[in-house]
Amino acid sequence: MKFETAEGQNPIDRLKVVGRAHDRIDGPLKTSGLAPYAYEHHEGIENPAYGYIVGAGVAKGRITRIDTAAAKAAPGVIAIVTAADAGKLGKGKNNTAKLLAGPEVEHYHQAVALVVAETFEQARAAAGLVRVDYARANGRYDLTEQLKVAPLVGGSGGPNSGSSPVERVGKFEEAFAAAPVKLDAQYHTPDHSHAMMEPHASIAVWNGDELTLWTSNQMIAWSKRDVALTLNMPEDKVRLISPYIGGGFGGKLFVRADAVMAALGARAAKRPVKVALQRPLIANNTTHRPATQQRIRIGAMKDGTITAIAHESGSGDLPDGGPETAVQQTKLLYAGPNRMTAMRLAVLDLPEGNAMRAPGEAPGMMALEIAMDEMAEKLGMDPVAFRIKNDTQVDPEKPQRRFSQRQLVRCLTDGAQRFGWDRRQAKPAQVRDGQWLIGMGVASAFRNHLNMTSGARVRLSPDGIVTVETDMTDIGTGTYTILAQTAGEMLGVPAEAVVVKLGDSSFPVSAGSGGQWGAANSTAGVYAACVKLREQVAQRLGFNSADAVFDAGRVTSGNRAAALRDAAAQGELVADEKIEFGKLGDEWQLSTFGAHFVEVGVNAYTGVTRVRRMLAVCAAGRILNPKAARSQVIGAMTMGVGSALMEELAVDKRFGFFVNHDLASYEVPVHADIPHQEVVFLDEADDKANPMKAKGVGELGICGVGAAVANAIYNATGVRVRDYPLTLDKYL
Ligand code: MOS
Secondary structure, three states, X not given: OEXXXXXXXXXXXXXXXXXXXXXXXXXXXXXXXXXXXXXXXXXXXXXXXXXXXXXXXXXXXXXEEEEOHHHHOOOOEEEEEEHHHOOOOOOOOOOOOOOOOOOEEOOOOOEEEEEEEOOHHHHHHHHOOOEEEEEEOOOOOOHHXXXXXXXXXXXXXXXXXXXXXXXXXXXXXXXXXXXXXXXXXXXXXXXXXXOOOOOOXXXXXXXXXXXXXXXXXXXXXXXXXXXXXXXXXXXXXXXXXXXXXXXXXXOOOOOOHHHHHHHHHHHHHOOOXXXXXXXXXXXXXXXXXXXXXXXXXXXXXXXXXXXXXXXXXXEEEOOOOOOOOOOHHHHOOXXXXXXXXXXXXXXXXXXXXXXXXXXXXXXXXXXHHHHHHHHHHHHOOOHHHHHHXXXXXXXXXXXXXXEOOOOHHXXXXXXXXXXXXXXXXXXXXXXXXXXXXXXXXXXXXXXXXXXXXXXXXXXXOOOOOEEEEOOOOOOOOOHHHHHHHHHHHXXXXXXXXXXXEOOEOOOOXXXXXXXXXXXXXXXXXXXXXXXXXXXXXXXXXXXXXXXXXXXXXXXXXXXXXXXXXXXXXXXXXXXXXXXXXXXXXXXXXXXXXXXXXXXXEEEOOOOXXXXXXXXXXXXXEEXXXXXXXXXXXXXXXXXXXXXXXXXXXXXXXXXXXXXXXXXXXXXXXXXXXXXXXXXXXXXXXXXXXXXXXXXXXXXXXXXOHHHXXXXXXXXXXXXXOOEOOOOHHHOO
């Protein structure tokens, strides 16, 4: 089904099942430990062996020798796989470095060997006996140094992304020079780790030349392709199964070493093999959010009208990697006739960089929204009023292109009112509560919405059970629930009457979980399949599909009525369909908006920052399940606090690795760090986006949070920090 024009009403608009706060249907399974995560899957897994990965001990160089004799002789060891005996391996489209090193080493903790043994403990002990000798080469590990010689790169992402490395509208330099009020500031965001709870993990089973991988992965179709490319085998011989995922945040968009090494290990051991990445390998073996160095220049008239805005960002990655697209939102968020964005990409020999929750916007907004706060102060304007002054209802680079919906102003004004923004003192360091200096900060939130083709199959069985099958994943986001709600709404049954099966590459290809596109597109795919199933139902019942109403387990048409299950009495009905998108998404700019308000206390003696209150107001189209959406936003707000106050992968610039590769030293917020959080969704339905009239919230929720915290700290203390995370040493 092609979505080409804004639709009128459709059955979803009844909102009897969709749009309701519904508990996660996978919740009881997860909280009781009954949901099998990849490593725990046991049905049909005969006599599994355990693999343990040996990560490279150097960041760059060559393996000169691997001595596995001692490891092979260790108790319980079944097989050892290295590049020397793994056969010819290819590389996945979404992998920058190879997943098994040899003889070249491309980054620290790149897999160099897998030890397979009878037990996990035996595999781990034997892995310590594998002796690897390296000829270490000099690597490039210092972003600041490498950016000095880094080229400009195009492809800043988003709808306005052109081929030119520097994108311009009007004459930025002249307008900036002439502006009566201006800001020119540099911001730094560090490398971040996804630090998801469940590590990357896989069980590989070979049946002849067919490979099945139970794995933890956000994007089944991409990853099935990349497993096939890596192992040089036909795609149709690979099956991925990923029904439950303990967090991904972008770190599981791609196939990683656990999957490929499990497959190679299982081939060598002639048994099913389980591999989980040990925690240190999450930081150095997998992907991370790259550090950025950003320069923002804003020029404005005295009344606060922006006349010139420029955003430049530099980041680094391995050779053939990509930039962190931190300038993206600056192309779309605020008005201003003279504009420039540019990115530089340095070559670094650190582990590969890639997407982490709101790639581009998350670090980009951390810089831009401090810059807006600084500019408001220079203008003597309230930061909320300054943002509102520069709102735009059209794409500032392409004024003929309108936003399908843009309620940024309402998010800001509603939020300001709910938060008690009028109590904020414009002058910093004025409010004290005992030992605590109190401050308030605000930031806009912005994240694009993306349309993605998404397929699903819906079955109606003779006993009236509706089953949805799609390779879509639930990474803790609530996918099971919203797909059940969608099919329930379309077929006139409660969500509880729908069985949802996810994450299996033998099911129709979906949009997958990424870029906050998962919810809107995967439900639209189920909608499309249900439209087709409704036609089949009407036809079986001899009803007119155009006027058939599906409600309360019944189908009515004119003065005739039947139970839904009657349509399947002669045999199961099956509808397989996908949603595809026409040019509507090119005519309209589809984006999501919000406003974050934060109150902090900074201890006047110790410098410790405590977040005291947080509010997010979001405008993101129809909210499919307010409870699940709120959970997404509070999770994202929490992650935003982490990015503001503590998260930072520490780079060892001598040896080229992330030092704090565990959850003891890579700090993320815990419950005690987070206060009551309030989330408000504006009542919207975006009919230009898709038949669900929904967009995404999972990444919107993090965009701007870091800056709102930083701005609150400035308001509390009068010290402006432009270097994340804002640890107390930077403002004491
Ligand atoms: Mo998201 S960073 O595309 O999982």
